[in-house]
């Protein structure tokens with residue numbers, strides 16, 4: 222009986238509570254909170270639905286209150302709210318409502334995205350197969366989402382595969398705006414400790430205090446590369462190692478390829494003989510050739526060291542890559558993630574344990590003969 | 596498959612009405628909401644926790660199920676993971692086999708060798724699951740385990756090291772996520788401090804102070820327009836409706852001799868595949884042709900002056916884009932002048948413009964770009 226009866230919304234207005242609290246209660250009562258579907262560092266996420274329309278599902282993200290970070294965490298939710306409510310686009314998670322629960326926890330009512338995230342698809346190499354048309358479709362959705370953010374002067378600052386959630390219809394949506402901010406005003410220094418390390422661009426490691434949408438574009442490049450390789454492309458162990466990995470796989474930033482870089486606060490000059498040249502197209506073709514020469518061109522333009530020369534979100538959408546073959550897969554036909562435990566149980570039930578179905582069937586389950594042809 | 600057969604194959608699963616009753620003591624979850632069911636992997640006969648406690652309190656005892664000859668111990672009882680006990684058993688068997696046959700692909704010369712090994716292991720597993728040649732299979736398993744004890748435990752150590760490393764990485768990731776959040780918070784605090792110190796921001800100064808007139812004049816001259824094209828789907832739909840209407844008109848106007856049947860499905864030619872639109876049917880065009888590379892904001896104090904900022908290589912090398920600032924200023928100035936883009940574009944498009952707020956988002960979701968199909972989730 223935890224679902225208390227609906228509080229009267231219009232008839233009897235309790236005079237002891239003020240208008241904003243009244244509104245809050247009304248908002249809260251619009252939704253029914255269901256079972257927990259996940260929990261992250263900062264929040265518990267519940268499945269829910271509209272009280273009046275049980276078919277309209279939502280995700281309710283209840284921010285955790287941790288004593289020491291209380292202020293910071295509330296801020297987190299505030300950021301998320303602030304930017305999400307300004308951005309309405311098919312490739313950005315929708316924020317429907319915000320309310321506080323009795324224990325003063327902040328609750329965000331978000332679009333329900335039941336098909337997991339891109340990270341799950343990328344790394345489930347055993348169950349999920351996809352091709353370059355699928356990669357192109359996913360990249361198109363990511364690029365549209367970030368283009369719309371930038372067009373509205375918002376930096377995401379935490380793009381990575383597990384912040385790209387997938388809707389029931391296959392649409393990929395940018396989520397987790399907890400680190401987002403609007404484009405800076407010129408004299409305000411911006412934090413360089415944003416973006417998860419593997420997806421963070423060189424200018425942030427050099428502590429450039431003024432930066433632009435180019436930081437997100439680097440992350441998009443890392444995501445593109447990871448979709449193709451099915452492994453992180455720039456997996457540094459520490460911040461220092463990360464810079465080393467960037468130098469190795471992309472090239473060493475120098476005054477020649479990035480004028481002014483040596484003036485950045487944390488730039489460490491590199492001895493002439495240690496400078497690694499910017500990798501040529503042939504190198505990228507070897508690693509990423511499956512997306513074709515135009516895909517490779519696009520990827521390289523996202524990995525341009527000098528952020529001023531890096532491709533912009535609009536530049537990505539205007540790229541020739543999209544018009545070339547293959548045509549991006551329609552979102553309805555994109556591969557879906559394996560169903561986890563439940564699916565595994567069903568699989569076993571269907572295939573296993575029944576002798577009559579014969580041996581061939583059981584062997585095929587374990588061994589992928591397709592892989593042997595290679 | 597007939598209904599009968601289906602029932603047989605699912606016999607290990609309790610029928611739903613019995614789901615809530617312990618078959619040993621007959622007490623039901625209805626009377627005791629905290630009741631937990633446990634199974635023992637010896638025979639997978641289910642019973643409630645208090646039965647397991649009671650019957651096996653003084654050591655191993657026979658399973659209370661009639662006809663079951665297994666001897667069970669309390670410490671082997673556990674909650675079942677899968678609803679279907681057959682699946683539960685198969686997963687247990689696979690776990691046991693995999694703990695013994697834990698060789699890795701890299702220990703084999705070729706993929707073919709590895710696959711042959713997997714094939715062999717799968718045969719053993721299959722026999723255990725289906726109770727075929729049980730004794731012989733068990734013997735094979737045990738003798739293999741004995742003969743390869745060292746290799747097995749080495750691989751076991753290797754696996755647990757890997758999982759420890761993964762766990763450590765996971766912890767580190769969490770810590771770093773917290774650090775990023777804290778950094779963002781510090782950034783905001785710093786921003787507040789700077790503002791409090793009276794260094795008001797350029798955008799507001801430009802938009803409200805004397806420079807606002809300048810900006811406004813500029814804005815009028817500038818062709819600053821966001822054009823939002825309708826969703827392609829809408830266009831598509833319209834085209835199809837028109838085609839259908841035209842088609843039915845043609846039928847009605849046909850010669851009198853032709854037979855015309857009512858109620859036939861309209862045959863609509865499949866529309867040719869539209870070229871892929873990278874913008875997804877939305878195009879925002881902010882024509883900034885008149886946007887200058889620099890504005891005379893000389894009235895502002897030095898630290899806020901974009902002109903000086905532009906001379907500072909440190910600021911520019913980070914990729915900071917002055918044009919973006921002008922663009923933002925002009926855009927917000929426009930909003931300030933009461934030029935609401937949504938008026939220009941019609942209500943529907945309004946959801947895509949700035950500052951429509953949560954209500955806007957909800958409306959957008961309801962009127963729908965067609966992507967809000969939450970109903971068919973699962």
Ligand SMILES: Nc1ncnc2c1ncn2[C@@H]1O[C@H](COP(=O)(O)OP(=O)(O)O)[C@@H](O)[C@H]1O
Nearest residue numbers: 258259260261262264266280331332333334335
């Ligand atoms: N909008 C949503 N719809 C469905 N599931 C979601 C949604 N948002 C988050 N989740 C689920 O909740 C989990 C935790 O989310 P979040 O707090 O954002 O975690 P993280 O710290 O991993 O980013 C996710 O892994 C995901 O499974």
Ligand SMILES: [Zn+2]
Nearest residue numbers: 617620643646
């Ligand atoms: Zn019992």
Ligand SMILES: [Zn+2]
Nearest residue numbers: 638640658663
């Ligand atoms: Zn038994």
